[in-house]
Amino acid sequence: MRATEVIDHLHAVIMAGGRGTRFWPLSTAKRPKQLLPIVSERTMIQETAARIRPLVPPERIWVVTGAEQAEEVARQLAFLDRDRILVEPVGRNTAPAIGLAAVHLLARDPEAVMAVLPADHAIGDAEAFRAALAAAAHTAAEHRKIVTLGVTPSRPETGYGYIESGIAVARVGELTFHEVVAFREKPDLETARRYVAGGRHAWNAGIFVWRASVIREEIATHLPALARALADPALVRDGGGAAAALAAAYAGIEAVSIDYGVLERSRRIWMLPVDCGWNDVGSWTALYDVRPRDPAGNVIAGDAVLADTRNAVVHAGGPLVALVGVEDLIVISTPEAVLVCARDKAQDVRKVVLELERRGRTDLL
C-alpha cells in the first residue's frame, strides 16, 4: 500500500476498560479515571478521541470498555456510532480486549491497521504524537511488524516498565524505528538512572500500532486459547447472537496483558521512540506536571481560597476548599468526600479505598 492508502485503513482502538482507584474520591466504579475531567475541562477519553480525530475519522474510531461504563462512554463520545463501542462482558486485561477489537476490524476491513490507545493518558504535543502514529502505521503495515511507541524518558522513573532498543531498522522522515532487545520490569532508582543516561531505553506507554491481521497471527502463536475463543464468527454477526457469543467466548478466557502475553514473546517487534510530552496521569500527583500552575506553584480547579500555600494540587468539585499555610498537598473535594494527601504519597490513596471497602462504604466507591 502507498502512504495515503495506509492512512485510509488506520483505525484507532481506545482502551477504556480501566477501573482505577487512584483518583478517588473523584473516580468511582461508575466513573473511572478515563471518564473524568482530570487534565482539562474535557474527560480523559474525550481528550484521547479529540487528539486522534485529525488523523482518524469517526467511523474508524473504536472503544473497548465494560458494561458498567458503556452508557457513559457513548454519552461522552456522542459522535461515535454505537456499534463502534465494543463492550466486554467482563474485564480480562488487555490481550482479550485487543484481540476482540482486531476481530471486529478485520470483519470490516482485512487491510485494517490498528493503533491501540489508552483512554486515560495525557499527551502534551498532540501534533508530534499524531506524526509518530502515522509513521508507525506506515512502517507496521509495510513491514508487517508490531510497533510499540517508546516514550523518551525525562527522569529516572521507577514506576514504569522500560523497553530496551537495539539497532535502527527503518526511518520515516526524522523518526527512526529500532529493534527491541528486551522489555524491562520497573527498575530500581540506580538502574533507572543508568537507563536514562544510556539513551537506549524508553518508557512502555501501552501505545501500539500493527496490522490487525498481524496481531491476530501473533495472538494465534502466543495465546492460542484466546485465538480459539475469538474465532467464533457469531462474534461479529449482526443481530442478537453477538452478545451471547461474546459472553460464551469470555467465559473461558484468561486475564492476560498484551505485553506479557504477546509482546514480550514476539520476534517481530519494533520500537519508535517518541518525545511528545506523554504522561500516564497515574495519580493525583501527575496533575502537578500536566496542568498550569500559579506563581506559587499551585494547580487549582474549582472553588478554592489559598493563603500562604505552595505547590498544592486542588480540585474542588464539592464544597469550597480553603488552604492555609500548607505545602505540597493534594486536596480533592466532591460532595461526598474530601481527600487530603501528601503530594508524594498519591499512590497510597488506594489505602483509603481499601479501608472504605472494609467498612462497606460502597456509597463512596
Next chain:
Amino acid sequence: MRATEVIDHLHAVIMAGGRGTRFWPLSTAKRPKQLLPIVSERTMIQETAARIRPLVPPERIWVVTGAEQAEEVARQLAFLDRDRILVEPVGRNTAPAIGLAAVHLLARDPEAVMAVLPADHAIGDAEAFRAALAAAAHTAAEHRKIVTLGVTPSRPETGYGYIESGIAVARVGELTFHEVVAFREKPDLETARRYVAGGRHAWNAGIFVWRASVIREEIATHLPALARALADPALVRDGGGAAAALAAAYAGIEAVSIDYGVLERSRRIWMLPVDCGWNDVGSWTALYDVRPRDPAGNVIAGDAVLADTRNAVVHAGGPLVALVGVEDLIVISTPEAVLVCARDKAQDVRKVVLELERRGRTDLL
C-alpha cells in the same frame, strides 16, 4: 453572710456575645464558636452551663448575648427561663454586658454575688473550677473585693495577658488569694518564660467573681458614662418598655472591656490562682490539647479515614474526610466548605474569612 448564705446568692453570668471567625468554616455569623460542639458533643455554652449547674441552680444562671444568637442560645439552654437571657441590641465589649447583668441581678437580689464566665472556654477539671468559684464567691462577698481567677501557666504562652500577683491576703481551705500588682500585656517569649519561672504570674482568663453591688460601684467610679446609661429603671421593668430603654441606653455607650475599663484601674482587686485545665480554645489548634488523641496523635471527630497520618485534627461535619501521608494538619469539613490548615497556622484562618468577604461569599460566612 455565712458560707451557705453566700452560695444561695451566687449567680452565674455566661458571656456569650462573641462572633469569632477563628473556627471557620464551622463558625459563622449565626453560629459562633460558643454555639458549636467544638470540644465535645455538646456545644461550648452547653458545656459551660453544665459545668456550673452543680453550684448554681437554673434560676440563677444568666446569659448575655446578641439578638442574632438569642434564639439559638434559648434552644441550646432549654432549661433557662427566657428572661434569664439578656439580649444586647448591639455588642459593646464586656463592660456594658457585665454592667447590664449587674443591673438585672440587683433588681432581683441586692445581695447577689456574680460569677462572670466566658461561654466558650474549656475546663479540664470542673470540680477544681467549681471549688475555686465557691471560694472566690465567699471571699469577694465577705471582703467586698473584685476577684479574678488567674490560671497557673503551663507554658510560656505569648498569646494571653498575664496578672502579676503580690502578697497573700486571704485563704479558703487550700486556696490562697493574692493582691494584684499589675495586669501585663501579651509578653514576648523571653518575658513569658520569666513569668512562668517566677511563679507570680497567671493567665487572665476573663473569669471574675464579685458582689453585683461592688462591680456597680466600680463601674460608677471608672466608667461613669456607662453607669449613667444603665441607671434607667425602665431597663428592668416588666413589659414593653425594657427593650426600648435598652436600645436607648446602648445607643450612646462606648465599647470597652471590663479589663481595660475597670479592673486595670481598680484598687480592690484580688486574684485567686487556679490550676483546673483551663483552655480558651482560641483556634482549631486548641483541639489538639483539649480532645483525646489516638495512638498516632490524631484528634478525630466525624466520618474520617486516616492513613499514615500523625498529629492531625479532623472535624468532619460534611463530606467524609480522608487523609493520606500527612502530619500536623487541621482538616475541617462542613457541607459548604473544607478547611485544610497547618496546625501552627490556625490563627491565619481569618485570612480565608477576609478573602471570602472580599469575594462577597456571604453564603459561606
